Amino acid sequence: MNNLGKQLKRIVSLCLAVAMLLTLCSVALADDEVVEIDFWHHYPSGTGAEIMTEVLNDFMATHPNIKVNELGLGLGEQGEKLVPALVAGTAPDIMVYDLATVQERAMKGQTMCLDDYVAASGMDTSVFFPATLDCCTYDGKLYGLPYMTDTRVLFYNKDHFRAAGLDPENPPKTWDEVLEYTKKLNLTDENGEPTQVGFSTVWWEIAPWTMGWTFGADYWDADGNPTLDTPEMLEALNYVKELTAVVGEDAFQKLYDASMATGVSPFTNGTVSMCIQFNGYCSTLKTYAPDLDYGVALIPTKDGVNNKSSWGAGYGLEFTYKNDARTQAAFELGQYLVSTEVATKFLLGNSEYVCNMEVYENPQIQSDPIWQVLAESGKYTRMHHFCPELPTWPNTILLPEWQAALLGTKTPEEALADAQTNMLQEIENYHLINGD
Numbered sequence: 001m002n003n004l005g006k007q008l009k010r011i012v013s014l015c016l017a018v019a020m021l022l023t024l025c026s027v028a029l030a031d032d033e034v035v036e037i038d039f040w041h042h043y044p045s046g047t048g049a050e051i052m053t054e055v056l057n058d059f060m061a062t063h064p065n066i067k068v069n070e071l072g073l074g075l076g077e078q079g080e081k082l083v084p085a086l087v088a089g090t091a092p093d094i095m096v097y098d099l100a101t102v103q104e105r106a107m108k109g110q111t112m113c114l115d116d117y118v119a120a121s122g123m124d125t126s127v128f129f130p131a132t133l134d135c136c137t138y139d140g141k142l143y144g145l146p147y148m149t150d151t152r153v154l155f156y157n158k159d160h161f162r163a164a165g166l167d168p169e170n171p172p173k174t175w176d177e178v179l180e181y182t183k184k185l186n187l188t189d190e191n192g193e194p195t196q197v198g199f200s201t202v203w204w205e206i207a208p209w210t211m212g213w214t215f216g217a218d219y220w221d222a223d224g225n226p227t228l229d230t231p232e233m234l235e236a237l238n239y240v241k242e243l244t245a246v247v248g249e250d251a252f253q254k255l256y257d258a259s260m261a262t263g264v265s266p267f268t269n270g271t272v273s274m275c276i277q278f279n280g281y282c283s284t285l286k287t288y289a290p291d292l293d294y295g296v297a298l299i300p301t302k303d304g305v306n307n308k309s310s311w312g313a314g315y316g317l318e319f320t321y322k323n324d325a326r327t328q329a330a331f332e333l334g335q336y337l338v339s340t341e342v343a344t345k346f347l348l349g350n351s352e353y354v355c356n357m358e359v360y361e362n363p364q365i366q367s368d369p370i371w372q373v374l375a376e377s378g379k380y381t382r383m384h385h386f387c388p389e390l391p392t393w394p395n396t397i398l399l400p401e402w403q404a405a406l407l408g409t410k411t412p413e414e415a416l417a418d419a420q421t422n423m424l425q426e427i428e429n430y431h432l433i434n435g436d
Contacts, residue, residue, distance in 0.1 A: 035329040036067045038092035040082065042315060044072040048350045055345065059336050066329045086110040091320045093330035096147060099135050099314040103386040106138035112319045114142045117331045127340075129378045132355045136316050138386075145338050146355035148346070149314030150278045151377040152210065154300065155285075158293040160185055160196065160273040171274075171297040173304035175214070175239055178274070182246050185273040194251035200267060200275035201244050201252055208402040209394055210276070211236040213309035213382055214301040219398070220385045226423040228398060229416035235302075237405055237412045244406065264288050278312075279353045279374045296373045298380070312381040314355070353378070389430035390423070397423050 039056070043049035049072050056068050071092070073081060078097060085091040086105065097105075105111045118125060125133055125142070132146035158168035164184040172178045182198030189195050200206075212219070217232035244252075252272075259266040266272040268289045276299060285292055301307045317334045321327050336342060343354040344362055353374065359365065360375035384394050398419050405415035430436075 033325070034065055034067055035325045036069060037094065037326050037330045037333065038069045038071070039094045039330075039333065040071045040073055040092045041096040042073060042075070042078065044074045044077070048346070048352070051345055051349045055337070055342055059333060063329075063332060066332065068333060086320075089320075093322055093326050094317060094319050094334055096315050097318055099132060099144075099146065099149060099316040100383055101391065102136050102144040102316050102318060103138040104388075104391050105318065106141075106143035107388055110320070111143050112321050112327065114145070114319065114331070117328070118142060121331070121335060123335060127358050128338075128355045129357060129381065131312060131381050131383045132314065132316070135383050135386075144316035144318045145334050147315045147317045147338060148352050149312050149355050149378070149381070150280065150353050151312045151374060151381045152205075152276050152278050152299065152310045153373060153377050154274060154297045155267060155277050155281065156274045156295055156297065157267070157270065157272075158295055160270075164273075168293075168295065171295060172300050173297075175243075175300050175302055177304075178300055179243065179246050181274070182243070186246075186248065186251070188251075194248065194255055196271055196273065197247050197252050197255060197266075198273045199243065199247050200256075200265075200272045201240075201247050201249070202256070202275075203399075203403065203406075205276040206240055206243070207311060208233075208237070208398050209382075209384065210299065210309065210311045211240055213311075214299060214307050215239070216302065216307045220387075224387075226387075226393075226420060226427070228423055229420040233416055234412055237402060237416065241406060241412070268292070279377075280351075282370060283351055296370050298373065298377055308380040310377050310381040312378075312383055314353075387427075389427040393423060393426070397426065 041052055043052050052070065052072070056070055060066060060068060082091060082095060082097055087110075091110070102111070106113075128146040129149060132149050133142075136142055136144035136146055154171060156171050161168040161171075161181075164181075166181060166184060172181050178199060185196065185198030187194070187196040209219070212233045215232045215236040217230050217236055219226060219228055219233075221227050255266050255271045259269050259271055262269065265275070265284075267275045267277070268285060270289075270292070282296075285294065298308055299310055301309070317337060319327065319330050319334065338356055340356055340358045343352075343356040343359045346352040347354050347359055348362075348364065357375070357378070360371065365371045365375075387393050390396065401410070401415040401419040401422075404410040405412045410418070
């Protein structure tokens with residue numbers, strides 16, 4: 001093709017793209033037509049449901065040609081209703097669902113690519129926490145809008161710090177400091193029975209992926225191959241074994257069992273000095289330990305400077321195609337729900353950890369030191385790599401081997417080598433079964 005032909009082809013392609021974007025912007029905006037869309041969210045009742053209804057009423061007041069039919073689903077109901085609806089093609093136009101599995105539904109073709117709608121609207125997706133945007137991206141294309149998420153931080157008891165001669169405004173930044181602080185915070189009575197331990201060793205608080213990230217480990221290389229048995233991962237696993245020994249496995253278990261028998265965690269009742277918990281734990285403490293003087297900090301790392309990390313999940317907004325008018329209306333609603341204005345309402349009204357980073361610039365939130373740590377943690381929060389051959393790999397491959405090493409049934413080297421071997425085998429089996 002000559003240069004003139006190439007130029008004409010580019011001009012035609014550009015015109016078609018512009019026409020498509022103009023179509024997307026104009027669909028469903030006719031004054032004489034009301035477009036009804038179905039929206040399933042995650043607030044069946046309570047304050048969140050009240051805010052959502054208020055928000056939707058405000059949206060419909062400013063978009064009189066769009067009627068939103070809402071349905072709030074509880075945590076258990078989401079899977080029960082959405083999974084079969086997605087398979088049957090009867091899912092709602094827009095839905096709130098698990099952020100960590102957006103890519104799986106995109107791979108199955110159950111949800112819509114949003115690239116054209118985002119481009120047409122001029123939406124700035126850089127306002128979202130990076131990991132949440134990554135979760136909504138499959139094969140280089142966007143299949144969801146980050147909505148609400150979570151993060152994990154270090155909680156510490158300031159009164160315990162004072163009693164141990166530690167600075168209550170200087171929580172540990174390195175894992176070595178955690179060991180030092182823990183030794184000072186461990187307490188026993190006159191009979192040698194534990195009354196307080198320095199750190200919680202519940203596995204989901206110091207999960208293998210979190211610990212590995214903070215030591216510089218990663219679980220997948222640039223080509224998408226598993227790397228579960230790296231030196232960094234071995235160092236993280238050996239550290240957890242050491243931390244468990246310093247805390248005292250039996251001592252922690254006694255206090256943990258006694259505490260959970262009363263329905264509260266050991267940090268809540270003051271028998272554990274430090275723990276790693278998700279942001280929503282602040283609400284738990286407000287309810288069950290309103291007088292507890294506590295602080296929050298980023299999760300420690302190997303050197304206190306590099307590899308700042310946390311583990312998160314959450315919710316995204318996903319869309320299914322019914323027709324152009326309904327899809328455009330649904331996207332309009334999605335944009336509204338993730339906007340700074342609306343996201344701020346959910347944070348201030350229901351303590352929701354929203355994905356829109358602009359919200360945390362609000363003066364009311366800026367003045368809250370705990371929210372500022374949570375906002376900073378969000379920038380470092382990571383989510384599990386999506387492996388199409390085995391999306392459940394963290395819990396089905398890595399975690400069992402990690403726990404085997406902690407229980408002493410395998411050496412750390414054996415456990416991580418087996419995790420790597422098992423992961424490679426699962427990937428190979430998948431491709432054999434699917435004829436890839």
